[in-house]
Amino acid sequence: MWARRxxxxxxxxxxxxxxxxxxxxxxxxxxxxxxxxxxxxxxxIVIIRGSSDSTRYAHLTATLFLFYLVSNSLTxxxxxxxxxxxxxxxxxxxxxxxxxxxxxxxxxxFLPTLAVFxxxxxxxxxxxxxxxxxxxxxxxxxxxxxxGLAITISCVNVYFRDITNFLPYMNRxxxxxxxxxxxxxxxxxxxxxxxxxNPLFPILDSWSRALVHGQVPHISHLLIxxxxxxxxxxxxxxxxxxxxxxxxxxL
Amino acid sequence: xxxxxxxxxxxxxxxxxRDLSLTYTTAIDRRPxxxxxxxxxxxxxxxxxVINALDHVNLDVExxxxxxxxxxxGAGKSSLMRVMAGIxxxxxxxxxxxxxxxxxxxxxxxxxxxxxxxxxxxxxxLAAGMSREEIDTHFEExxxxxxxxxxxxxxxxxxxxxxxxxxxxxxxxxVRPDILIVDEALSTGxxxxxxxxxxRIKELRSDDRALILVSHAMATLLxxxxxxxxxxxxxxxxxxxxxTVINAYREFLQVGKSAAIDEDV
Numbered sequence: 001m002w003a004r005r006x007x008x009x010x011x012x013x014x015x016x017x018x019x020x021x022x023x024x025x026x027x028x029x030x031x032x033x034x035x036x037x038x039x040x041x042x043x044x045i046v047i048i049r050g051s052s053d054s055t056r057y058a059h060l061t062a063t064l065f066l067f068y069l070v071s072n073s074l075t076x077x078x079x080x081x082x083x084x085x086x087x088x089x090x091x092x093x094x095x096x097x098x099x100x101x102x103x104x105x106x107x108x109x110f111l112p113t114l115a116v117f118x119x120x121x122x123x124x125x126x127x128x129x130x131x132x133x134x135x136x137x138x139x140x141x142x143x144x145x146x147x148g149l150a151i152t153i154s155c156v157n158v159y160f161r162d163i164t165n166f167l168p169y170m171n172r173x174x175x176x177x178x179x180x181x182x183x184x185x186x187x188x189x190x191x192x193x194x195x196x197x198n199p200l201f202p203i204l205d206s207w208s209r210a211l212v213h214g215q216v217p218h219i220s221h222l223l224i225x226x227x228x229x230x231x232x233x234x235x236x237x238x239x240x241x242x243x244x245x246x247x248x249x250x251l
Numbered sequence: 252x253x254x255x256x257x258x259x260x261x262x263x264x265x266x267x268x269r270d271l272s273l274t275y276t277t278a279i280d281r282r283p284x285x286x287x288x289x290x291x292x293x294x295x296x297x298x299x300x301v302i303n304a305l306d307h308v309n310l311d312v313e314x315x316x317x318x319x320x321x322x323x324x325g326a327g328k329s330s331l332m333r334v335m336a337g338i339x340x341x342x343x344x345x346x347x348x349x350x351x352x353x354x355x356x357x358x359x360x361x362x363x364x365x366x367x368x369x370x371x372x373x374x375x376x377l378a379a380g381m382s383r384e385e386i387d388t389h390f391e392e393x394x395x396x397x398x399x400x401x402x403x404x405x406x407x408x409x410x411x412x413x414x415x416x417x418x419x420x421x422x423x424x425x426v427r428p429d430i431l432i433v434d435e436a437l438s439t440g441x442x443x444x445x446x447x448x449x450x451r452i453k454e455l456r457s458d459d460r461a462l463i464l465v466s467h468a469m470a471t472l473l474x475x476x477x478x479x480x481x482x483x484x485x486x487x488x489x490x491x492x493x494x495t496v497i498n499a500y501r502e503f504l505q506v507g508k509s510a511a512i513d514e515d516v
Contacts, residue, residue, distance in 0.1 A: 007377035014370040015363075018406075083363070092337040093378040162284040245340045248333065249275040250283075 004097055011101040012108060027112070034065055034113040038120070041181070054124040056183075058212045062117050063180040063204045066139070069110040070146045070200065071171045076102035077150025078157050078164050085251045095244050096237070099154040103147045117211075127214065134210035134217055141225045142203050148233030155240045158250050178204050195221075199228035261315035264349060265430050265461035266335055271344035273305040273330055273485075304330035306485040307344070312430070314350075317452075317462040319476035319493065321469075321500055327485040328465045332434050335463070350429030350461070353379075364408035368399060368418055371407055375422065389425050396451075397421035398444070417444055424451045431455060434465045449475070469497050 020026040038061040046057055080098040081088070088095060122128075157163045177198050179187070184205040187194065195201045202225040206217030276299045304327045312318050322328050333339040336352050363371060372393060376386040394403050397417045402410065410418075423431060433452070452475055456462060466472055472479060472493060479496040481489045483503075489496050 004377070004380070006383055007374065010377055010383070011374055014366050014374065017370075018363075018365050086363075087375065087378055089333075089338065091375065091379050093380065097378070159278075159283055160285040160288065161282045162286055166285075246275075248339045249277050 004094060007093075008097055008101045008104055011097075012104045015101070015105055016108060030109060030112045031116055034061075034068070034116050037064060037068075038116075045181070055126065055212055058117075058121055058124055058126060059183055059208045060180065061120055062211050063178070063208050065110065065113040065117055066142055066204060066207050067175060067178060067180055067200065068113070069106055069142060070149065071174070072106035072109060073103045073146035073150045074153055074171065075167060076105055077154045078167055079154075080150070081154045081158055081247060082161065082251065088247055088251060095247055096151060096240055099150040099240075100147065102154070103143070103150050106146065107143060121212075126212070129214035131214045131216050132211055135207060137222065138203060138206045138210060138217065138225070141222070141229050142207070144233055145199055145203065145225070145229035148229060148231075148236045151240050152232065152236030155236070155243055158243070158247055174198070174200060177201070179208070180204060183208065196224070199225065199232070202228075261313070261459070263314045264311055264347075265314050266310075266312040266349070266463075267347040268308055268310040268331075268335070269345050269347075271305055271308045271310075271331075271334065271346060272303075272342050273327075273334060273339065274301060274303050274342045275339070276301050304485055305334070305341075308482070308485070308487050310480060310487060310490070312461050312463060314429075314459055314461050315457075316478050317456050317464065317476045319472035319479040320463065320465045320482060321467070321472065321479060321497070322482040323504075326482045328482055329434055330485075331482065332432050332463070332465060336432055348430065352430045352432065353423050353426055353428035365406050367405060368403040368407055368410070369394075372418070372422055376426075381426070385426075393418075393421045393425045396425060396447075413441065413444070420448050420451075424448070424455065427455070427460075429459070430461045430463070432463045432465075469501070473497060 038057075041060050041064065042057060045060060077099040080102045081095065084095075084098045087093070153163065153167075177194060178200045184195070184201070195205075202218075202221035206221050206225065209215045209217045278299055308327075308331065310331075320328050320331070330339065334341050334346055335348065337346075337348070363374070366374070369390075372390065373383070373386055376389075377383065397403070397414075397420075399414060399418060402414060403418075407415070420433075423433065449471065452462065452464070456475070462475075464472065464476065476493050479490070479493045480487060481496050481500050489499055
Protein backbone atom coordinates (compact mmCIF):
# COMPACT_ATOMS: atom_id res chain seq x y z
CA MET A 1 0.00 0.00 0.00
CA TRP A 2 2.71 2.45 1.00
CA ALA A 3 4.60 1.60 -2.20
CA ARG A 4 1.68 2.91 -4.23
CA ARG A 5 1.62 6.33 -2.56
CA UNK A 6 2.99 7.91 -5.74
CA UNK A 7 -0.20 6.83 -7.45
CA UNK A 8 -2.27 8.63 -4.84
CA UNK A 9 -0.24 11.83 -5.09
CA UNK A 10 -0.14 11.74 -8.89
CA UNK A 11 -3.85 11.01 -9.08
CA UNK A 12 -4.78 13.86 -6.75
CA UNK A 13 -2.46 16.21 -8.59
CA UNK A 14 -3.77 15.44 -12.05
CA UNK A 15 -7.34 15.55 -10.78
CA UNK A 16 -6.75 19.00 -9.29
CA UNK A 17 -4.98 20.08 -12.46
CA UNK A 18 -7.98 18.96 -14.45
CA UNK A 19 -10.20 21.11 -12.24
CA UNK A 20 -7.80 23.97 -13.07
CA UNK A 21 -6.52 24.40 -9.56
CA UNK A 22 -3.00 24.74 -10.89
CA UNK A 23 -3.73 28.11 -12.51
CA UNK A 24 -3.66 31.39 -10.61
CA UNK A 25 -7.42 31.88 -10.87
CA UNK A 26 -8.07 28.30 -9.92
CA UNK A 27 -6.15 28.78 -6.70
CA UNK A 28 -7.86 32.07 -6.13
CA UNK A 29 -11.15 30.19 -6.41
CA UNK A 30 -10.03 27.83 -3.65
CA UNK A 31 -9.87 30.89 -1.37
CA UNK A 32 -12.77 32.75 -2.93
CA UNK A 33 -15.22 29.87 -2.58
CA UNK A 34 -15.02 29.64 1.24
CA UNK A 35 -14.99 33.45 1.47
CA UNK A 36 -18.21 33.72 -0.52
CA UNK A 37 -19.73 30.91 1.51
CA UNK A 38 -18.92 32.63 4.75
CA UNK A 39 -20.23 35.92 3.29
CA UNK A 40 -23.61 34.30 2.69
CA UNK A 41 -23.79 33.13 6.28
CA UNK A 42 -22.46 36.47 7.51
CA UNK A 43 -25.51 38.01 5.86
CA UNK A 44 -27.74 35.45 7.53
CA ILE A 45 -26.33 35.57 11.05
CA VAL A 46 -24.82 38.97 11.61
CA ILE A 47 -27.05 41.17 9.45
CA ILE A 48 -30.44 39.47 9.36
CA ARG A 49 -30.38 37.90 12.81
CA GLY A 50 -28.69 41.02 14.14
CA SER A 51 -26.15 39.21 16.26
CA SER A 52 -23.11 41.36 16.77
CA ASP A 53 -21.10 38.74 18.56
CA SER A 54 -17.87 38.30 16.63
CA THR A 55 -17.18 34.83 18.05
CA ARG A 56 -20.45 33.65 16.50
CA TYR A 57 -19.24 34.52 13.05
CA ALA A 58 -15.82 32.97 13.71
CA HIS A 59 -17.55 29.81 14.96
CA LEU A 60 -19.63 29.67 11.82
CA THR A 61 -16.72 29.96 9.39
CA ALA A 62 -14.44 27.60 11.30
CA THR A 63 -16.99 24.81 11.57
CA LEU A 64 -18.35 25.34 8.07
CA PHE A 65 -14.90 24.93 6.54
CA LEU A 66 -14.23 21.73 8.47
CA PHE A 67 -17.67 20.46 7.53
CA TYR A 68 -16.79 20.98 3.88
CA LEU A 69 -13.68 18.83 4.32
CA VAL A 70 -15.92 15.92 5.31
CA SER A 71 -18.65 16.61 2.77
CA ASN A 72 -16.12 17.05 -0.08
CA SER A 73 -14.59 13.71 0.86
CA LEU A 74 -18.02 12.14 0.59
CA THR A 75 -18.93 13.71 -2.75
CA UNK A 76 -15.49 12.92 -4.17
CA UNK A 77 -15.40 9.44 -2.69
CA UNK A 78 -18.85 8.25 -3.72
CA UNK A 79 -17.99 7.99 -7.41
CA UNK A 80 -14.34 7.07 -7.03
CA UNK A 81 -14.86 3.36 -7.67
CA UNK A 82 -17.51 3.59 -10.37
CA UNK A 83 -15.56 6.31 -12.21
CA UNK A 84 -12.39 4.23 -12.06
CA UNK A 85 -14.10 1.47 -14.00
CA UNK A 86 -11.59 1.24 -16.85
CA UNK A 87 -8.66 1.00 -14.49
CA UNK A 88 -10.37 -1.56 -12.27
CA UNK A 89 -11.31 -3.77 -15.21
CA UNK A 90 -7.82 -3.74 -16.66
CA UNK A 91 -5.29 -3.52 -13.87
CA UNK A 92 -4.73 -5.41 -10.66
CA UNK A 93 -4.11 -2.82 -7.95
CA UNK A 94 -5.42 -2.05 -4.45
CA UNK A 95 -8.77 -0.43 -5.20
CA UNK A 96 -8.82 1.35 -1.86
CA UNK A 97 -6.38 3.88 -3.34
CA UNK A 98 -9.26 5.49 -5.24
CA UNK A 99 -11.34 6.66 -2.23
CA UNK A 100 -8.12 7.56 -0.40
CA UNK A 101 -7.19 9.85 -3.29
CA UNK A 102 -10.61 11.50 -3.06
CA UNK A 103 -9.96 12.35 0.60
CA UNK A 104 -6.47 13.64 -0.20
CA UNK A 105 -8.04 15.99 -2.76
CA UNK A 106 -10.57 17.20 -0.17
CA UNK A 107 -7.75 17.86 2.33
CA UNK A 108 -5.75 19.82 -0.26
CA UNK A 109 -8.83 21.95 -0.92
CA PHE A 110 -9.35 22.42 2.81
CA LEU A 111 -5.90 23.83 3.63
CA PRO A 112 -6.35 27.26 2.00
CA THR A 113 -9.68 27.68 3.77
CA LEU A 114 -7.90 27.18 7.07
CA ALA A 115 -5.59 30.06 6.16
CA VAL A 116 -8.64 32.18 5.26
CA PHE A 117 -10.15 31.40 8.65
CA UNK A 118 -7.01 32.44 10.52
CA UNK A 119 -7.06 35.77 8.66
CA UNK A 120 -10.77 36.28 9.47
CA UNK A 121 -10.03 35.42 13.08
CA UNK A 122 -7.29 38.05 13.36
CA UNK A 123 -9.51 40.67 11.72
CA UNK A 124 -12.22 39.92 14.28
CA UNK A 125 -9.60 40.60 16.93
CA UNK A 126 -9.86 37.32 18.80
CA UNK A 127 -6.82 36.53 20.91
CA UNK A 128 -4.56 33.66 19.91
CA UNK A 129 -3.65 31.13 22.57
CA UNK A 130 -1.80 27.83 23.00
CA UNK A 131 -5.08 26.00 23.60
CA UNK A 132 -5.81 26.46 19.90
CA UNK A 133 -3.31 23.67 19.23
CA UNK A 134 -6.01 21.27 20.40
CA UNK A 135 -7.43 21.80 16.94
CA UNK A 136 -4.70 19.53 15.53
CA UNK A 137 -5.93 16.26 17.09
CA UNK A 138 -9.49 17.30 16.26
CA UNK A 139 -8.50 17.78 12.62
CA UNK A 140 -6.82 14.37 12.55
CA UNK A 141 -9.95 12.74 13.92
CA UNK A 142 -12.05 14.57 11.31
CA UNK A 143 -9.73 13.34 8.55
CA UNK A 144 -9.97 9.75 9.77
CA UNK A 145 -13.76 10.03 9.86
CA UNK A 146 -13.79 11.50 6.33
CA UNK A 147 -11.59 8.64 5.12
CA GLY A 148 -13.81 6.00 6.71
CA LEU A 149 -16.95 7.57 5.26
CA ALA A 150 -15.43 7.91 1.77
CA ILE A 151 -14.28 4.28 1.74
CA THR A 152 -17.68 3.05 2.90
CA ILE A 153 -19.76 5.12 0.51
CA SER A 154 -17.56 4.35 -2.52
CA CYS A 155 -18.19 0.66 -1.90
CA VAL A 156 -21.93 1.07 -1.29
CA ASN A 157 -22.20 3.01 -4.55
CA VAL A 158 -21.05 -0.03 -6.51
CA TYR A 159 -24.17 -1.87 -5.40
CA PHE A 160 -26.60 1.02 -5.22
CA ARG A 161 -25.72 3.63 -7.81
CA ASP A 162 -28.45 6.03 -6.73
CA ILE A 163 -26.61 6.77 -3.47
CA THR A 164 -24.97 9.54 -5.51
CA ASN A 165 -28.38 11.19 -5.89
CA PHE A 166 -29.20 10.91 -2.17
CA LEU A 167 -25.88 12.30 -1.10
CA PRO A 168 -26.68 16.05 -1.42
CA TYR A 169 -29.69 15.57 0.88
CA MET A 170 -27.66 13.55 3.35
CA ASN A 171 -25.02 16.26 3.36
CA ARG A 172 -27.62 18.99 3.89
CA UNK A 173 -29.23 17.10 6.78
CA UNK A 174 -25.86 16.54 8.37
CA UNK A 175 -25.11 20.26 8.02
CA UNK A 176 -28.25 21.24 9.96
CA UNK A 177 -27.81 18.54 12.60
CA UNK A 178 -24.30 19.75 13.34
CA UNK A 179 -23.37 22.73 15.49
CA UNK A 180 -22.51 25.06 12.60
CA UNK A 181 -25.36 27.57 12.30
CA UNK A 182 -25.74 27.35 16.09
CA UNK A 183 -23.41 26.50 18.93
CA UNK A 184 -23.57 23.25 20.84
CA UNK A 185 -24.41 25.14 24.04
CA UNK A 186 -27.52 26.70 22.41
CA UNK A 187 -29.15 23.32 22.08
CA UNK A 188 -32.14 22.43 24.28
CA UNK A 189 -31.32 19.62 26.65
CA UNK A 190 -33.90 17.44 24.93
CA UNK A 191 -31.84 17.54 21.76
CA UNK A 192 -28.59 16.72 23.53
CA UNK A 193 -28.79 13.13 22.33
CA UNK A 194 -27.79 14.47 18.91
CA UNK A 195 -24.27 14.64 20.27
CA UNK A 196 -24.20 10.89 20.52
CA UNK A 197 -25.65 10.00 17.13
CA ASN A 198 -23.96 12.52 14.90
CA PRO A 199 -20.20 11.87 14.74
CA LEU A 200 -19.64 15.37 13.41
CA PHE A 201 -21.27 16.93 16.47
CA PRO A 202 -18.44 16.37 18.98
CA ILE A 203 -15.83 16.99 16.29
CA LEU A 204 -17.22 20.37 15.26
CA ASP A 205 -17.90 21.39 18.85
CA SER A 206 -14.33 20.56 19.90
CA TRP A 207 -12.98 22.27 16.79
CA SER A 208 -14.88 25.44 17.62
CA ARG A 209 -13.89 25.37 21.29
CA ALA A 210 -10.21 25.02 20.43
CA LEU A 211 -9.91 27.23 17.39
CA VAL A 212 -12.51 29.93 18.08
CA HIS A 213 -12.76 30.15 21.84
CA GLY A 214 -9.21 29.04 22.60
CA GLN A 215 -10.43 26.54 25.19
CA VAL A 216 -9.50 22.96 25.88
CA PRO A 217 -12.23 20.79 24.32
CA HIS A 218 -14.14 18.27 26.44
CA ILE A 219 -12.08 15.12 26.58
CA SER A 220 -15.29 13.07 26.56
CA HIS A 221 -16.22 14.70 23.26
CA LEU A 222 -12.82 13.90 21.80
CA LEU A 223 -13.16 10.29 22.88
CA ILE A 224 -16.66 9.94 21.41
CA UNK A 225 -15.43 11.48 18.14
CA UNK A 226 -12.40 9.21 18.07
CA UNK A 227 -14.58 6.19 18.75
CA UNK A 228 -16.87 7.08 15.85
CA UNK A 229 -13.99 7.77 13.47
CA UNK A 230 -12.07 4.59 14.29
CA UNK A 231 -15.26 2.53 14.22
CA UNK A 232 -16.44 3.82 10.84
CA UNK A 233 -12.94 3.54 9.41
CA UNK A 234 -12.48 -0.07 10.54
CA UNK A 235 -15.94 -1.25 9.54
CA UNK A 236 -15.78 0.59 6.20
CA UNK A 237 -12.32 -0.73 5.38
CA UNK A 238 -13.29 -4.28 6.30
CA UNK A 239 -16.43 -4.03 4.19
CA UNK A 240 -14.43 -2.59 1.30
CA UNK A 241 -11.62 -5.12 1.41
CA UNK A 242 -14.00 -8.06 1.62
CA UNK A 243 -15.95 -6.78 -1.42
CA UNK A 244 -12.99 -5.45 -3.40
CA UNK A 245 -12.44 -8.63 -5.39
CA UNK A 246 -15.99 -8.51 -6.67
CA UNK A 247 -15.83 -4.97 -8.08
CA UNK A 248 -14.47 -6.03 -11.47
CA UNK A 249 -17.59 -8.06 -12.25
CA UNK A 250 -20.03 -5.61 -10.67
CA LEU A 251 -19.05 -2.58 -12.72
CA UNK B 252 4.95 -5.10 -13.10
CA UNK B 253 7.88 -4.95 -15.49
CA UNK B 254 10.83 -5.09 -13.20
CA UNK B 255 14.00 -6.45 -14.68
CA UNK B 256 13.97 -10.09 -13.79
CA UNK B 257 16.24 -12.94 -14.64
CA UNK B 258 15.85 -14.19 -18.21
CA UNK B 259 13.42 -17.06 -18.69
CA UNK B 260 14.32 -20.16 -20.62
CA UNK B 261 12.36 -21.28 -23.63
CA UNK B 262 9.70 -23.86 -22.80
CA UNK B 263 9.81 -22.90 -19.16
CA UNK B 264 6.26 -22.44 -17.95
CA UNK B 265 5.08 -18.83 -17.86
CA UNK B 266 1.47 -19.25 -16.83
CA UNK B 267 -0.02 -22.42 -15.49
CA UNK B 268 -3.80 -22.66 -15.32
CA ARG B 269 -5.07 -25.67 -13.40
CA ASP B 270 -8.68 -26.78 -13.30
CA LEU B 271 -9.85 -23.20 -13.39
CA SER B 272 -13.51 -22.33 -12.96
CA LEU B 273 -14.99 -18.90 -12.73
CA THR B 274 -18.52 -18.22 -11.61
CA TYR B 275 -19.72 -14.79 -10.77
CA THR B 276 -22.87 -12.95 -9.87
CA THR B 277 -23.60 -9.82 -11.73
CA ALA B 278 -26.39 -7.31 -11.57
CA ILE B 279 -29.04 -7.65 -14.24
CA ASP B 280 -29.49 -3.91 -14.38
CA ARG B 281 -26.62 -2.04 -15.90
CA ARG B 282 -27.01 0.43 -13.10
CA PRO B 283 -28.17 -1.26 -9.89
CA UNK B 284 -30.09 1.15 -7.68
CA UNK B 285 -31.57 1.13 -4.22
CA UNK B 286 -34.87 2.25 -5.73
CA UNK B 287 -35.00 -0.75 -8.06
CA UNK B 288 -34.10 -3.05 -5.18
CA UNK B 289 -36.87 -1.66 -2.98
CA UNK B 290 -39.42 -1.93 -5.78
CA UNK B 291 -38.41 -5.51 -6.46
CA UNK B 292 -38.71 -6.48 -2.81
CA UNK B 293 -42.49 -6.73 -2.99
CA UNK B 294 -42.41 -8.81 -6.13
CA UNK B 295 -39.44 -10.90 -5.07
CA UNK B 296 -37.77 -10.45 -8.42
CA UNK B 297 -34.17 -11.47 -8.78
CA UNK B 298 -31.65 -8.68 -9.06
CA UNK B 299 -28.62 -10.71 -9.97
CA UNK B 300 -27.80 -13.60 -12.21
CA VAL B 301 -25.04 -16.14 -12.01
CA ILE B 302 -22.66 -16.55 -14.92
CA ASN B 303 -20.48 -19.59 -15.45
CA ALA B 304 -17.71 -17.97 -17.40
CA LEU B 305 -15.05 -20.68 -17.19
CA ASP B 306 -15.47 -24.40 -16.59
CA HIS B 307 -12.48 -26.47 -15.49
CA VAL B 308 -9.93 -25.02 -17.87
CA ASN B 309 -6.40 -26.43 -17.95
CA LEU B 310 -3.86 -24.46 -19.91
CA ASP B 311 -0.10 -23.97 -19.81
CA VAL B 312 1.68 -21.15 -21.54
CA GLU B 313 5.40 -21.57 -22.08
CA UNK B 314 8.06 -18.93 -22.59
CA UNK B 315 9.09 -18.54 -26.20
CA UNK B 316 5.59 -19.31 -27.38
CA UNK B 317 2.90 -17.12 -28.86
CA UNK B 318 -0.48 -18.44 -27.88
CA UNK B 319 -3.54 -17.36 -29.82
CA UNK B 320 -6.94 -17.69 -28.18
CA UNK B 321 -10.05 -18.03 -30.32
CA UNK B 322 -13.70 -18.58 -29.66
CA UNK B 323 -17.09 -17.02 -30.31
CA UNK B 324 -18.29 -13.94 -28.46
CA GLY B 325 -19.02 -14.73 -24.85
CA ALA B 326 -16.95 -17.90 -24.90
CA GLY B 327 -14.96 -16.78 -21.86
CA LYS B 328 -11.81 -15.55 -23.58
CA SER B 329 -11.72 -12.20 -21.83
CA SER B 330 -12.61 -13.78 -18.48
CA LEU B 331 -9.66 -16.12 -18.86
CA MET B 332 -7.37 -13.17 -19.62
CA ARG B 333 -8.67 -11.26 -16.58
CA VAL B 334 -8.02 -14.20 -14.31
CA MET B 335 -4.51 -14.68 -15.73
CA ALA B 336 -3.79 -11.00 -15.16
CA GLY B 337 -4.96 -11.26 -11.55
CA ILE B 338 -7.84 -8.80 -11.97
CA UNK B 339 -10.59 -11.28 -11.17
CA UNK B 340 -9.95 -14.02 -8.60
CA UNK B 341 -10.79 -17.59 -9.72
CA UNK B 342 -13.72 -19.38 -8.11
CA UNK B 343 -12.08 -22.80 -8.28
CA UNK B 344 -8.68 -24.03 -9.36
CA UNK B 345 -5.42 -22.13 -9.48
CA UNK B 346 -3.44 -19.88 -11.72
CA UNK B 347 0.30 -19.60 -11.30
CA UNK B 348 2.19 -16.86 -13.06
CA UNK B 349 5.97 -16.95 -13.30
CA UNK B 350 7.01 -13.49 -14.39
CA UNK B 351 5.63 -10.01 -14.83
CA UNK B 352 2.35 -9.63 -16.66
CA UNK B 353 1.23 -6.69 -18.71
CA UNK B 354 -2.29 -6.65 -19.94
CA UNK B 355 -3.84 -4.89 -22.81
CA UNK B 356 -7.40 -5.91 -22.27
CA UNK B 357 -9.74 -4.08 -24.57
CA UNK B 358 -8.62 -0.46 -24.33
CA UNK B 359 -6.68 -0.63 -21.11
CA UNK B 360 -5.40 2.88 -20.52
CA UNK B 361 -7.47 5.97 -20.21
CA UNK B 362 -9.50 5.38 -17.12
CA UNK B 363 -10.27 9.02 -16.63
CA UNK B 364 -11.34 10.52 -19.96
CA UNK B 365 -11.10 14.09 -18.75
CA UNK B 366 -7.38 13.76 -18.05
CA UNK B 367 -4.78 13.99 -20.79
CA UNK B 368 -3.23 11.00 -22.51
CA UNK B 369 0.00 11.71 -20.67
CA UNK B 370 -1.68 11.75 -17.24
CA UNK B 371 -3.51 8.54 -18.02
CA UNK B 372 -0.33 6.76 -19.05
CA UNK B 373 1.33 7.81 -15.80
CA UNK B 374 -1.67 6.90 -13.66
CA UNK B 375 -2.13 3.54 -15.34
CA UNK B 376 1.54 2.74 -14.90
CA LEU B 377 1.62 3.86 -11.27
CA ALA B 378 -1.51 1.86 -10.49
CA ALA B 379 0.11 -1.20 -12.03
CA GLY B 380 3.02 -0.73 -9.65
CA MET B 381 5.64 0.92 -11.84
CA SER B 382 7.76 3.71 -10.40
CA ARG B 383 7.63 7.21 -11.81
CA GLU B 384 11.24 6.85 -13.04
CA GLU B 385 10.36 3.69 -14.98
CA ILE B 386 7.51 5.48 -16.71
CA ASP B 387 9.73 8.49 -17.38
CA THR B 388 12.23 6.31 -19.22
CA HIS B 389 9.54 4.68 -21.33
CA PHE B 390 7.34 7.67 -21.95
CA GLU B 391 9.11 9.14 -24.98
CA GLU B 392 9.06 5.77 -26.68
CA UNK B 393 5.37 5.29 -25.91
CA UNK B 394 4.51 8.72 -27.29
CA UNK B 395 6.61 8.16 -30.40
CA UNK B 396 5.19 4.70 -31.10
CA UNK B 397 1.60 5.85 -30.71
CA UNK B 398 2.21 8.67 -33.23
CA UNK B 399 -0.29 10.79 -31.37
CA UNK B 400 1.89 13.88 -31.58
CA UNK B 401 0.47 16.85 -29.71
CA UNK B 402 -2.73 14.94 -28.92
CA UNK B 403 -0.89 13.20 -26.09
CA UNK B 404 -1.49 16.34 -24.02
CA UNK B 405 -5.17 16.63 -24.95
CA UNK B 406 -7.91 15.16 -22.72
CA UNK B 407 -8.66 11.58 -23.67
CA UNK B 408 -12.36 12.31 -24.18
CA UNK B 409 -11.31 14.09 -27.38
CA UNK B 410 -9.65 10.89 -28.70
CA UNK B 411 -11.14 8.71 -31.38
CA UNK B 412 -11.39 4.99 -30.66
CA UNK B 413 -8.42 4.44 -32.93
CA UNK B 414 -6.32 6.88 -30.95
CA UNK B 415 -7.33 5.13 -27.73
CA UNK B 416 -6.25 1.80 -29.13
CA UNK B 417 -2.95 3.20 -30.37
CA UNK B 418 -2.04 4.60 -26.99
CA UNK B 419 -3.10 1.42 -25.21
CA UNK B 420 -1.07 -0.76 -27.52
CA UNK B 421 1.96 1.50 -27.28
CA UNK B 422 1.95 1.33 -23.49
CA UNK B 423 1.67 -2.44 -23.38
CA UNK B 424 4.23 -3.04 -26.10
CA UNK B 425 6.79 -0.58 -24.83
CA VAL B 426 7.14 -1.64 -21.22
CA ARG B 427 8.34 -5.10 -22.34
CA PRO B 428 6.84 -7.41 -19.75
CA ASP B 429 7.69 -11.11 -19.49
CA ILE B 430 4.14 -12.02 -20.33
CA LEU B 431 2.12 -9.80 -22.62
CA ILE B 432 -1.62 -10.34 -22.91
CA VAL B 433 -3.29 -8.57 -25.84
CA ASP B 434 -7.07 -8.74 -25.97
CA GLU B 435 -8.58 -7.76 -29.31
CA ALA B 436 -6.88 -4.41 -29.17
CA LEU B 437 -5.40 -4.74 -32.62
CA SER B 438 -8.71 -4.60 -34.39
CA THR B 439 -9.02 -0.83 -34.23
CA GLY B 440 -6.57 1.56 -35.81
CA UNK B 441 -5.79 2.11 -39.46
CA UNK B 442 -3.97 -0.28 -41.77
CA UNK B 443 -0.64 1.40 -41.24
CA UNK B 444 -0.82 1.16 -37.46
CA UNK B 445 -2.07 -2.41 -37.63
CA UNK B 446 0.98 -3.38 -39.61
CA UNK B 447 3.21 -1.49 -37.25
CA UNK B 448 1.75 -3.20 -34.20
CA UNK B 449 1.90 -6.58 -35.87
CA UNK B 450 5.58 -5.99 -36.55
CA ARG B 451 6.07 -5.01 -32.94
CA ILE B 452 4.42 -8.23 -31.81
CA LYS B 453 6.75 -10.21 -34.03
CA GLU B 454 9.63 -8.25 -32.57
CA LEU B 455 8.49 -9.08 -29.05
CA ARG B 456 8.26 -12.75 -30.00
CA SER B 457 11.53 -13.64 -28.40
CA ASP B 458 12.67 -16.69 -26.50
CA ASP B 459 12.32 -15.29 -23.04
CA ARG B 460 8.85 -13.86 -23.40
CA ALA B 461 5.36 -15.29 -23.61
CA LEU B 462 2.66 -13.65 -25.68
CA ILE B 463 -1.03 -14.34 -25.43
CA LEU B 464 -3.23 -12.94 -28.19
CA VAL B 465 -6.99 -12.93 -28.17
CA SER B 466 -8.29 -12.24 -31.63
CA HIS B 467 -10.95 -12.97 -34.19
CA ALA B 468 -8.51 -12.32 -37.00
CA MET B 469 -7.51 -15.80 -38.12
CA ALA B 470 -4.98 -14.54 -40.64
CA THR B 471 -3.06 -12.71 -37.95
CA LEU B 472 -3.08 -15.68 -35.64
CA LEU B 473 -1.83 -17.97 -38.41
CA UNK B 474 0.89 -15.46 -39.13
CA UNK B 475 2.10 -14.85 -35.57
CA UNK B 476 1.20 -17.75 -33.29
CA UNK B 477 2.85 -21.10 -32.87
CA UNK B 478 0.10 -22.37 -30.63
CA UNK B 479 -3.67 -21.79 -30.61
CA UNK B 480 -6.30 -22.60 -28.02
CA UNK B 481 -10.03 -22.67 -28.79
CA UNK B 482 -12.46 -21.90 -26.02
CA UNK B 483 -16.17 -22.50 -26.26
CA UNK B 484 -18.73 -21.81 -23.52
CA UNK B 485 -16.06 -21.66 -20.87
CA UNK B 486 -14.41 -24.92 -21.83
CA UNK B 487 -11.14 -25.54 -23.58
CA UNK B 488 -12.15 -27.39 -26.74
CA UNK B 489 -8.89 -27.82 -28.54
CA UNK B 490 -5.33 -26.73 -28.30
CA UNK B 491 -2.36 -27.25 -30.55
CA UNK B 492 -0.88 -26.39 -33.88
CA UNK B 493 -2.45 -23.20 -35.33
CA UNK B 494 -3.56 -24.66 -38.69
CA THR B 495 -5.31 -27.64 -37.14
CA VAL B 496 -7.13 -25.70 -34.45
CA ILE B 497 -8.16 -22.85 -36.69
CA ASN B 498 -9.47 -25.21 -39.35
CA ALA B 499 -11.49 -27.09 -36.78
CA TYR B 500 -12.86 -23.81 -35.47
CA ARG B 501 -13.77 -22.65 -38.96
CA GLU B 502 -15.55 -25.91 -39.62
CA PHE B 503 -17.41 -25.44 -36.36
CA LEU B 504 -18.50 -22.00 -37.40
CA GLN B 505 -19.53 -23.42 -40.77
CA VAL B 506 -18.33 -20.37 -42.51
CA GLY B 507 -15.34 -21.98 -44.09
CA LYS B 508 -12.50 -19.83 -45.17
CA SER B 509 -14.66 -16.82 -45.91
CA ALA B 510 -13.36 -13.33 -46.27
CA ALA B 511 -15.15 -12.14 -43.16
CA ILE B 512 -12.79 -13.72 -40.63
CA ASP B 513 -9.72 -13.15 -42.67
CA GLU B 514 -9.83 -9.50 -43.41
CA ASP B 515 -9.44 -8.00 -39.99
CA VAL B 516 -6.08 -7.83 -38.30
